[in-house]
Amino acid sequence: MLGVTGPDSVDEVIAMVEAHLPRPHDPWDDLVPAAGVRLTPKHYAYLKISEGCNHHCSFCVIPNLRGTLVSRPIGEIVREAENLKEAGVKELLVISQDTAAYGVDTKYKLDFAGGRPTRTRLLELCKELGRLNLWTRLHYVYPYPSVDDIVPLMAEGLILPYLDVPFQHAHPRVLKAMKRPASAEKNLERIAAWRAVCPDITIRSTFIAGFPGETEEEFEYLLDFLREARLDRVGCFAYSPVEGAQANALPGALPDEVREERRHRFMEVQAEISREKLAEKIGKTLEVIIDEPEDEDGVAVGRTKADAPDIDGVCYVTTDRHLTPGDIVRVRITANEEHDLIGREVVE
Numbered sequence: 086m087l088g089v090t091g092p093d094s095v096d097e098v099i100a101m102v103e104a105h106l107p108r109p110h111d112p113w114d115d116l117v118p119a120a121g122v123r124l125t126p127k128h129y130a131y132l133k134i135s136e137g138c139n140h141h142c143s144f145c146v147i148p149n150l151r152g153t154l155v156s157r158p159i160g161e162i163v164r165e166a167e168n169l170k171e172a173g174v175k176e177l178l179v180i181s182q183d184t185a186a187y188g189v190d191t192k193y194k195l196d197f198a199g200g201r202p203t204r205t206r207l208l209e210l211c212k213e214l215g216r217l218n219l220w221t222r223l224h225y226v227y228p229y230p231s232v233d234d235i236v237p238l239m240a241e242g243l244i245l246p247y248l249d250v251p252f253q254h255a256h257p258r259v260l261k262a263m264k265r266p267a268s269a270e271k272n273l274e275r276i277a278a279w280r281a282v283c284p285d286i287t288i289r290s291t292f293i294a295g296f297p298g299e300t301e302e303e304f305e306y307l308l309d310f311l312r313e314a315r316l317d318r319v320g321c322f323a324y325s326p327v328e329g330a331q332a333n334a335l336p337g338a339l340p341d342e343v344r345e346e347r348r349h350r351f352m353e354v355q356a357e358i359s360r361e362k363l364a365e366k367i368g369k370t371l372e373v374i375i376d377e378p379e380d381e382d383g384v385a386v387g388r389t390k391a392d393a394p395d396i397d398g399v400c401y402v403t404t405d406r407h408l409t410p411g412d413i414v415r416v417r418i419t420a421n422e423e424h425d426l427i428g429r430e431v432v433e
């Protein structure tokens with residue numbers, strides 16, 4: 086049996102048969118390995134699950150460039166993930182413009198993944214990817230109510246306890262001017278709820294300082310949010326107009342120096358929080374994926390589950406043996422810097 090469909094599901098029947106038949110030889114594609122041609126190191130890979138976005142944030146032109154949300158079929162994504170695993174990938178970085186909205190455009194259509202009927206929805210996709218027993222990390226997840234169902238999968242260890250949630254601001258008026266969907270009050274409640282379900286969760290976010298019309302009080306409100314939310318990883322950009330964005334027409338554009346000064350103050354507040362949060366890890370033994378083998382001093386570079394490549398910190402690992410990129414080792418954390426951890430490999 087290849088799968089189960091309903092009446093008149095001709096497209097699904099054809100898709101299932103095609104999925105199980107050998108593909109005809111293609112002289113162009115057949116030169117490309119099943120895992121595709123990747124520019125990332127061999128041990129991690131980006132997995133794009135949809136293209137486009139249904140929001141209209143006033144500072145962004147992506148919907149104009151890429152169009153509205155189009156989700157890839159879940160079976161195709163799972164197959165790509167399986168091929169990547171086969172090719173030696175240990176960590177999947179799930180990306181899109183709006184990850185939590187995956188499947189909305191298909192009305193969460195019933196599809197097939199791994200020969201089973203499966204809905205085109207983030208919850209089901211996370212469960213399918215979780216079966217592969219890789220590190221699966223979610224990026225660009227908006228705090229829709231559906232995210233609450235994903236966090237228990239993190240607590241169970243099916244996917245990494247890591248959420249990249251781009252909040253962009255906290256003040257309700259600024260969020261409205263940005264045309265962002267959620268209010269700051271709800272976001273604080275939501276963060277608390279996620280931590281209650283999954284105490285180890287790492288929350289990363291990005292913010293914009295100096296948005297047109299942002300007052301000093303509104304910026305202070307954002308800093309208070311930051312102090313209260315105590316996010317683990319944060320990036321902040323000084324507002325910069327993008328050609329064609331609606332926000333360019335908003336009154337109250339701030340001088341460059343004010344935008345930059347606010348970004349700097351924001352990052353100062355976060356640096357302290359980040360240092361304190363990393364210090365809490367001293368004495369713990371954490372899993373670390375190796376990105377660079379040890380140097381002549383026996384120090385390799387890797388990342389904990391709390392660190393995505395390129396955007397978060399690293400962990401410097403002292404080891405007595407040869408480590409290869411993609412190795413996952415246990416490391417006792419002995420010290421921290423502002424963004425990075427330092428530790429020694431624990432060999433049992």
Ligand code: SF4
Pocket residue numbers: 138139140141142145146147148182183
């Ligand atoms: S910022 Fe993100 S959510 Fe907003 S319009 Fe751009 S892509 Fe969509």
